[in-house]
Amino acid sequence: MGLPQNPNIFANNPLDRASYRRADKAWIESQLADPASLFVPFHRLQPFVLPEEKPSQGKDVGWLRMALLKELAGPDPVIVFLGVNRRGKSLFAADVSALKDPDNHPALKGIGAFEELRGLAMAGEITPTELAILAQAKSMIDWHQRHGFCSVCGTRSEMMEAGYKRQCPSCKAEHFPRTDPVAIMLATYQDKCFLGRQKIWPKGMHSALAGFIEPGESIEEAVARELHEEAGLSVSSVTYHSTQPWPYPSSLMIGCHAVADSEDFKIDGVELSGGRWFTRDEVKAAIEGKGDGSFWLPPPFAIAHQLVKTFAEGKA
Numbered sequence: 001m002g003l004p005q006n007p008n009i010f011a012n013n014p015l016d017r018a019s020y021r022r023a024d025k026a027w028i029e030s031q032l033a034d035p036a037s038l039f040v041p042f043h044r045l046q047p048f049v050l051p052e053e054k055p056s057q058g059k060d061v062g063w064l065r066m067a068l069l070k071e072l073a074g075p076d077p078v079i080v081f082l083g084v085n086r087r088g089k090s091l092f093a094a095d096v097s098a099l100k101d102p103d104n105h106p107a108l109k110g111i112g113a114f115e116e117l118r119g120l121a122m123a124g125e126i127t128p129t130e131l132a133i134l135a136q137a138k139s140m141i142d143w144h145q146r147h148g149f150c151s152v153c154g155t156r157s158e159m160m161e162a163g164y165k166r167q168c169p170s171c172k173a174e175h176f177p178r179t180d181p182v183a184i185m186l187a188t189y190q191d192k193c194f195l196g197r198q199k200i201w202p203k204g205m206h207s208a209l210a211g212f213i214e215p216g217e218s219i220e221e222a223v224a225r226e227l228h229e230e231a232g233l234s235v236s237s238v239t240y241h242s243t244q245p246w247p248y249p250s251s252l253m254i255g256c257h258a259v260a261d262s263e264d265f266k267i268d269g270v271e272l273s274g275g276r277w278f279t280r281d282e283v284k285a286a287i288e289g290k291g292d293g294s295f296w297l298p299p300p301f302a303i304a305h306q307l308v309k310t311f312a313e314g315k316a
Contacts (some may be wrong), residue, residue: 015083
């Protein structure tokens with residue numbers, strides 16, 4: 001029996017990550033040499049994508065044969081093992097950012113293009129499971145690009161364990177990929193929910209409040225603190241909804257609902273420029289495209305949308 005379907009984009013990764021294999025250098029090398037293995041190249045954090053074969057059919061991840069890996073990735077490549085698919089093939093991601101003109105490279109020209117992951121997700125042009133794989137790959141490559149040097153002594157570190165560890169050759173310090181937890185929450189009071197907006201957002205857009213969870217802080221405490229700091233709201237209970245991997249660069253959005261003590265609020269004017277309470281009928285109409293146009297919500301690929309949708313359906 002598997003886990004229930006997560007409603008959020010970038011979740012539901014179908015791969016067997018085979019983490020126990022990462023430290024087996026001989027096995028990883030055998031998979032890199034296996035003609036059946038595949039890799040997806042990333043150029044400046046954009047994945048290689050194949051165009052639609054037919055209208056409305058959707059795009060595909062640009063998986064390539066391992067024979068092209070050295071040619072595209074260069075002499076000192078960042079190659080990350082992603083996992084094993086249901087057909088038993090090992091999948092990898094490779095950073096090819098050193099290529100000056102990737103779209104016109106002989107091995108890639110006319111086959112596909114490097115595209116921004118967020119745009120692919122918003123357009124629904126890639127299946128959710130493949131988006132989850134690409135999110136994993138993007139976060140890992142981004143981590144290597146940002147953490148090439150030891151944070152203890154400053155020496156250039158070396159990639160190990162199929163890309164899931166870097167080790168300093170000088171002081172021997174070990175460094176591992178990080179995930180930053182973010183609490184994103186929808187405050188409710190009776191038949192209303194509270195949505196805020198930031199000054200830089202498009203006109204009319206309102207969304208759930210969010211903030212990074214601080215060291216030594218629980219999820220519930222972070223939810224209560226953020227709501228109080230940004231909107232002056234006090235809450236009496238916090239319940240978990242779902243999580244969303246967010247590869248920008250590598251966060252985990254932890255979605256919650258929180259019951260407010262009252263409708264009293266006070267916008268801080270720093271994180272938020274405005275906010276107000278919306279009735280269940282108002283947000284339901286907005287989700288269904290039947291609203292009055294005075295406000296709009298984040299699209300379905302955002303966890304904030306799923307939090308509001310659950311409230312609109314009377315499930316929170």
